[in-house]
Structure formats: structure tokens, C-alpha cells
Amino acid sequence: MNGQPDHQNTGVGLQVRGLKKSFGDNEVLKGIDFEVQPGEIFVIMGPSGSGKSVLLKHLIGLEAPDDGEILINGESVHSEEIAAKYRMAMVFQSGALLNSLTVGENVGLYLAEHQLKDPEEIDKIVSEKLDDVGLKDAVGKMPSELSGGMKKRAAIARALVIEPQLILYDEPTSELDPLSSVVVGEEILKLKERIHVTSLVVSHDRDLAFGIADRIAVIDEGQILTIGTPDEVKNCREERVQKFLHAYLKKTDSK
């Protein structure tokens, strides 16, 4: 979400204060407060319909809040300068690859549209980024030819091209098999080590959250129930948190 990227590779800090959003009579976010430190992996967990995806859309500036503010390094995410100043990317739940473009064109789209590099350089960068996520051979394929996991990894490669300081992931492991989920989780961890990017992951995948998070927030019915390290969240006594974390299917005896 930017114009000309500079070459600083440190993650940015994110502050969310008193965020409220309603759609008609439906109050989706009821005053959300949290902070994400630069370079941190912060996971927001919660059941379906708890307001996670709406929150994410506010963070990237796709929705405007009714009340409250979102700050990146102290500056409002809705200010004019923010896009030029900080590099942000989002990996959508569906991947949101442009279906009319090849995987390679999707990954290089940001550089091509902003005319930041010449075509040969773009091809080289695209090849590198796809190699980073294990998709080098998919460069000429159409998104419809990819599996769900491959689409997610291609979307991560597209985000990497921006050299982001903040990456937002919307349900990165939904619809994926356990092995693909592990690959995506490893990618998120690798990025933190390699480019010190700040990562905000929205997910209801408990294994992913406890496997990659520095801190976790649990959200339900538009409110944050708890925030802490994975251990702190595991030991949280709040009933709704425990219910979410320990919800397992019990096989009933049909005899």
C-alpha cells in the first residue's frame, strides 16, 4: 500500500485505539484496543463472525471506523502520507490473485504498475520471490491451475515483492491441509527472521497461532477477551477463551 518504497527493512509498530464499527444495527467491533510491536508476530484469534476480518480491513484502510483510530508508528492509517511512507501488504483469505493474470504477472504486478523496475528486473525479482515460497515452476500458470495452498503461497510472494514493513494475513491456513498449513506457518516465521517484518495474522487455527505467535489476542463478539504470550493465553481463566481454545469434537456412542 505505497508508492515509491525506500529501503528500510524494519517492521513498523501498530496501535489500535477504541475501534468501533457497526453495519446498520449490527455492532461488529465494540471498542478494540491493542498494540503490535515492530517485528512482532501478533495473532488475532476468534471464532467465525467475531469481527476478525472486519478488523483487518480497517487496519489496511479498506474500511473506515465509526470511532477510534489506527496508528502506524504514531500516524493515522487513513492519512494521505501513510501510503508513501510505509510499505504494507495483505495476504487475503482466498489469495485474491487476479484470475486474468498468470502467477508471475500477479507477483510482479506491484512493480509493473508503479513502474519501479524494468521488465527484465521484474522477471528476476518475481522468479526469486516465487522460489522463496517454493513456486518457481508456477510462474507461467494461471491462478485457476493452482491448489489452495499454492494460491496462498503465491499471494505471500506477491506481498513479498512490496518488501513490506507490515504484513496482514487473513486466515492464511483456512481450507489448507495440515502439511500446507505448516508450510505457510514456516513462511511467516522465515519472513520475520529474514526481513524483520511486523506480522499481524488473523486466524482461528489454534495450531498456527501457538506455533508462530509472539503474542496472541482472542476476540469474540467484537471485543478483545485477552492479550498475551501463547503461554499467558493458554492459562487465561476467561471462560470464553477456554471454551474457544479447548473446543474439540467428542465422539458419541451411538449404540
Added chain:
Amino acid sequence: MFENIGEIILLFWRTVMALPLAWRQRQKVLEQFFEIGNASLLMVCVLSFFIGAVIVLQTGPVMVEHSLTSAVGGIAGIAMAKELAPVMMAILIAGRIGSAFAAEIGSMRVYQEIDALRTMNINPIHYLVLPRLIAIAVALPMLVVFAILVGWFGGAVVAEANNHIGIPFQTFFHDLRDIVVTKDVANGVFKSFCFGVVIGVVSCHQGLVTIGGPRGIGRSVTKAVVNSIVLIVIFDYILTRMLLK
């Protein structure tokens, strides 16, 4: 439709403001231009041939009966150039291309591709609307010039072949040239340019405001075509009135 008229005008204004960026989008303009021409040329040819033919078939025998044989070519020529080719081709293009614009952009909206563009700081108006609007505003007048010529040809064929009319090919065109002037063709071309802009803006707007799944896309396509046709007819009256002066 009318409740969205403000949004449609705003989209048109923003696209006009983005015109200096058109050169950057030239590849996409050419792709859309090819798409419009390629998808429509045969249909334009068939439609305009038979429109020209039926005008002469309807008017020819009556005119001949009233000793107005020399007016047949002129009436067919004027009707085709000033009214029928621009309006009928615009309706055809609204159905073929306007629906495609609404469906493509609508599905991109539903499947979050437009959100993805925004997160990459790529303006959907520059990336999606601008190339389509330029392409349709240029392609439609060109198709209309082609339609006028084919329509005249269709009229001439019927004028010669039909026993009740019996006007030779050369006489038909001679009579046509006596009445039709360059300005008549220019009027038709100008009208088709305006219709192209209307179809482009209305269809792209409808795509951008699509909500829901495949059903929402279907609704958008229908609305894009119907709204375009209604506006074409309204604009046709307004433009004809203006050009009469």
C-alpha cells in the same frame, strides 16, 4: 439507476482526471480495443446489413408508388447514418461488451481482487475503468462507421433485388450522395462516442458496486445492460435535439 447517478458522474469525472495516465495503460487499452472489435465485428456486420435492408424494404415500395424513387437512397442513408447505426450498435455493444465489463469487474470485486489492488496502492479506476472507457469510446464510433457503410450496402442490395423497388445499385448510391452530407455521418459518429462513454461508465460502475456472490454478479450484469440501454435512448433524444441546431 437514478439513485446512483451521482456515483456514476463521479466515476466518470475521476476517470477523465486519470486521462493523463492513459499512455501507461496503453497495453490494456489495446487489449480491450481488440476484445471489443473482435467480439463485435461480425455481429455488427450482420445487424447493420439487415437494418439497412429492412429500411429500404419498408420505405422503398411506398416511395416508388408515390413517384419518390430518388428519395429512397437518401432516406436510407440519413436514417442509417444519423440514427439507426449509432443507436442499434450502441445497444448491441451494451449487451455484448457492457455486460462483459460488469461481469469482469463485478467478479473481481466479489472475489476481493479489487481489495488486493487497493492494498498494492493500485487505483482500480486507473487499472480497470480507464482502459475500458478509452477502448469503448474509440471502438464504438469506428464500429458505427463500418455499420453505416454496411447498412447502406444492405439497403442498396434490397433496392436493386426487390421487384417492387427496382432501383439500380449505382442510382441508389447516387441518390444517397445527393442527400447525405459528411455532417450527417459526423453526427452519428459523435453520438456513438457519447453512447460509448455512457456504456463504459455505467457498466464499470455497476461492476465496482457489485455485492454478494455469483447472484450479485448476475444482477450487476442485468442492471448494467438495462441501465445502459435506458440512458442511450435518453441521451439519443438530447443529442439529436442538440445536433438539430
